[in-house]
Amino acid sequence: MANRTLPKYKNPPVNEVFLGISFTPLQKMKAAHTGLFWNIVKKEFPKCEHAPVLGNIDEVIEPEIGLLVPRIWLINKEDDNLIQIQKNKFFFNWRKREKNYPHFDDISIMFFENLKKFSDFLSTNDLGSIEPNNFELTYINNIPKGEGWDDIKLIGKLIPDITWNTNEERFLHDPEAITWQAVFNLPDKMGKLIAKLQTAVRRIDNHPLIIFEIAVRGIGSNKTEKGMRDWFSMAHEWIVLSFEDLTANTIQNDVWRKVVNVGNT
DSSP: OTTSOEEEESSOOEEEEEEEEEESOOTTOOHHHHHHHHHHHTTTOOEEEEEOOOSOGGGGEETTTTEEOOEEEEEOTTSSEEEEEETTEEEEEEEOSSSOOOOHHHHHHHHHHHHHHHHHHHHHTTOOOOOEEEEEEEEEEEEETTSSOSOGGGGGGTOTTOOOOOOTTOSSOOOSOOEEEEEEEOGGGOOEEEEEEEEEEOTTTOOEEEEEEEEEEEOOSOOSHHHHHHHHHHHHHHHHHHHHHHSOHHHHHHTSOEEEESSOO
């Protein structure tokens, strides 16, 4: 896949990107340790929030007291970058706010920089080390009504693999909403690519939109830092090429303003 040409878009619909790693639960890590780590990154991430636990709840319960160790969000001033910490997970998110999508290389650099800070913190405080068991890269695209599509029954104009046959003789009328998912295996047991689509409304003004999410989840045999970096690079290529493969050329060219480029997007 290294010789494949990756497309770029001058006006991409990407609304959120996150890179994440799941690992064996850090048994020594308590809620207070998250605050200690926050002090290390607080200048860049001054806001803190609680969030619901992700995944298997049993992995983040304190056995002595039976309570959950919460997931924590550490958020930057612009509200477009955040670190997520859980007893068995570390994620880094970019979210669309005022700034344009910074491209994958920039987000990846921030993920690995902050993951190293977290890993060093664990080592310094004798909290154990990260033993990865799953990686994840997810792109979430928001496609508002009027930007390449106007009627959900014509969903094929956006995703040609999805069609809805409309005629007056049908018992069912045109759908009000659509949910779709497809799963694809990656080579060499590196994981799976999951493409999801659902109709929704934009919170700020109730404007209809389509949320199109593409995620790659899995892990390779090489769990070193180099192996992790190679896995995320591979996952990024799969997501970019799958997005191009699944969406219609018309909206790629007319709305997202596709250009061809060799390298990362």
